[in-house]
Amino acid sequence: MATNGVNGGTEGEKHEVPFKLKDASLLLQDSYVDAKHVQAKGGKRFDILDPGTDRPWASCPDNAPEDVDAAVQSSYKAFQSYSKTNPRVRAQWLLKWHELILDARDDIAQIVTYETGKPLAEAQGELTYATGFTWWFAGEAERIQGTVSIPSAPNRRLFTIKQPIGVCVALVPWNFPVAMILRKLGAALASGCTMVVKPSPETPLSCLTLAHLATLAGFPPGVFNVLTTSLTNTPSLSESLCTHPLVRKVTFTGSTRVGKLIAAHCALGLKKVTMELGGNCPFIIFDDANLQQALDALMLLKWRHAGQACISANRIYVQSGVYDHFASLLRAKTSSLKTGHGSHPDTTMGPLTSPRGLEKAEAQAADALKHGATVLLGTGKRSQNSKGYFMEPTILTGMSPDMLMTREETFAPLAGLYKFDTEEEVVKWANETSMGLASYAFTKNVDRLWRLFENLEAGMIGMLIDDGGQNTGNQSAAESPFGGIKESGYGKESGKDVAVDEYLITKTGTFTLEGQY
Numbered sequence: 001m002a003t004n005g006v007n008g009g010t011e012g013e014k015h016e017v018p019f020k021l022k023d024a025s026l027l028l029q030d031s032y033v034d035a036k037h038v039q040a041k042g043g044k045r046f047d048i049l050d051p052g053t054d055r056p057w058a059s060c061p062d063n064a065p066e067d068v069d070a071a072v073q074s075s076y077k078a079f080q081s082y083s084k085t086n087p088r089v090r091a092q093w094l095l096k097w098h099e100l101i102l103d104a105r106d107d108i109a110q111i112v113t114y115e116t117g118k119p120l121a122e123a124q125g126e127l128t129y130a131t132g133f134t135w136w137f138a139g140e141a142e143r144i145q146g147t148v149s150i151p152s153a154p155n156r157r158l159f160t161i162k163q164p165i166g167v168c169v170a171l172v173p174w175n176f177p178v179a180m181i182l183r184k185l186g187a188a189l190a191s192g193c194t195m196v197v198k199p200s201p202e203t204p205l206s207c208l209t210l211a212h213l214a215t216l217a218g219f220p221p222g223v224f225n226v227l228t229t230s231l232t233n234t235p236s237l238s239e240s241l242c243t244h245p246l247v248r249k250v251t252f253t254g255s256t257r258v259g260k261l262i263a264a265h266c267a268l269g270l271k272k273v274t275m276e277l278g279g280n281c282p283f284i285i286f287d288d289a290n291l292q293q294a295l296d297a298l299m300l301l302k303w304r305h306a307g308q309a310c311i312s313a314n315r316i317y318v319q320s321g322v323y324d325h326f327a328s329l330l331r332a333k334t335s336s337l338k339t340g341h342g343s344h345p346d347t348t349m350g351p352l353t354s355p356r357g358l359e360k361a362e363a364q365a366a367d368a369l370k371h372g373a374t375v376l377l378g379t380g381k382r383s384q385n386s387k388g389y390f391m392e393p394t395i396l397t398g399m400s401p402d403m404l405m406t407r408e409e410t411f412a413p414l415a416g417l418y419k420f421d422t423e424e425e426v427v428k429w430a431n432e433t434s435m436g437l438a439s440y441a442f443t444k445n446v447d448r449l450w451r452l453f454e455n456l457e458a459g460m461i462g463m464l465i466d467d468g469g470q471n472t473g474n475q476s477a478a479e480s481p482f483g484g485i486k487e488s489g490y491g492k493e494s495g496k497d498v499a500v501d502e503y504l505i506t507k508t509g510t511f512t513l514e515g516q517y
């Protein structure tokens with residue numbers, strides 16, 4: 001294990017960094033405000049744990065509400081000039097940032113693996129996915145346009161301009177710590193906004209690396225500030241950010257429960273909010289589907305990052321004619337997964353990121369078994385031969401609507417298979433949830449596919465007829481609007497026009513003239 005001699009904890013004890021970076025300067029452990037590394041006013045720090053070992057290996061300042069004003073004031077000051085920076089210059093800075101992130105991708109992937117637990121190959125995949133946003137939004141910076149029109153009243157012209165909304169706050173999750181920041185911040189920076197980011201307590205280090213690289217790319221001090229904090233201080237720090245009078249926009253990715261609290265805080269100041277919340281996504285396989293393609297898609301959607309993605313397949317509905325066969329295929333392929341520490345080259349599924357995720361998964365599995373489910377693979381319990389937060393992939397059959405797994409998002413390597421008979425039945429079941437983020441459907445019937453597209457209650461629908469081996473495993477791309485309906489949130493991230501619009505205001509002008517029409 002490599003020791004970089006980094007201070008951590010409240011008493012300055014040394015933490016042993018369990019890997020060596022090509023560029024040691026990328027491992028930063030202090031909050032970042034006005035392009036300076038800063039401590040919490042209270043002097044406290046919190047540890048970052050490796051999910052694969054449950055050992056601390058770094059620490060960050062435990063910022064509290066008293067640290068908020070300095071960060072917001074810095075971003076507000078930067079906004080005064082950055083909002084007037086030429087869009088071409090903003091685009092050039094975004095492209096330079098994009099290049100610096102790609103140059104540092106191996107080091108960033110190492111940090112992400114030890115923060116989240118995901119295998120190195122998945123961390124590298126996240127970097128590829130994430131930098132699609134910096135590339136895309138560099139182009140969007142120069143595509144922000146207003147309108148000119150002729151209204152019904154004579155001798156008038158109506159025009160609109162788009163302007164950046166102001167200082168923004170991003171409250172980001174731990175499951176895709178690089179991608180979620182670049183998706184939010186890329187749109188904000190392209191539009192001319194500045195941002196204060198509060199990373200998850202589990203994954204602050206990758207965020208700090210991104211902030212450092214943004215400064216190197218040319219973004220002025222205060223444009224991208226970072227406040228780290230512990231799980232204990234997260235509620236109070238988040239509330240202070242949301243209610244600060246200089247903050248005009250908040251973007252949040254996380255649970256529906258917390259999203260409602262964030263929305264309530266922002267309502268006090270009538271702040272603009274984007275919410276990307278829980279999933280509970282249905283995955284529907286009809287008798288006529290190409291089962292191998294459905295299986296390939298499900299392997300990605302269910303087991304990637306140990307099931308910890310908002311668009312993960314949560315309820316797997318299989319038509320009765322192929323139910324047993326598909327269950328057998330899923331069991332066989334899932335059995336080949338290798339669970340282990342994310343840094344090991346042969347690992348294909350890492351641990352959960354937090355012990356809280358393990359507790360929830362165990363409770364959901366126990367509830368399903370209590371209500372009649374059968375274990376096809378795994379145990380539904382945490383692994384006993386490891387100090388990390390591991391659970392072997394578990395498959396349950398005989399699922400029913402009265403189980404917790406039906407009503408709650410799982411966020412764990414726990415898959416439940418439901419048997420259905422008709423299209424009408426499965427659409428009804430799929431929509432019987434308060435959430436509506438994504439849905440997936442596999443069939444070769446084009447008419448049915450279109451009916452499902454219109455009838456499934458979700459913001460994104462993944463559909464597969466026969467794609468020659470490709471699959472709909474990933475709903476998200478920089479050019480595709482991402483967002484849900486119902487209690488999965490509102491607003492869109494990524495996509496043409498819609499993503500930057502979340503960070504813009506529209507100002508209307510009416511011009512009266514003489515001697516025209």
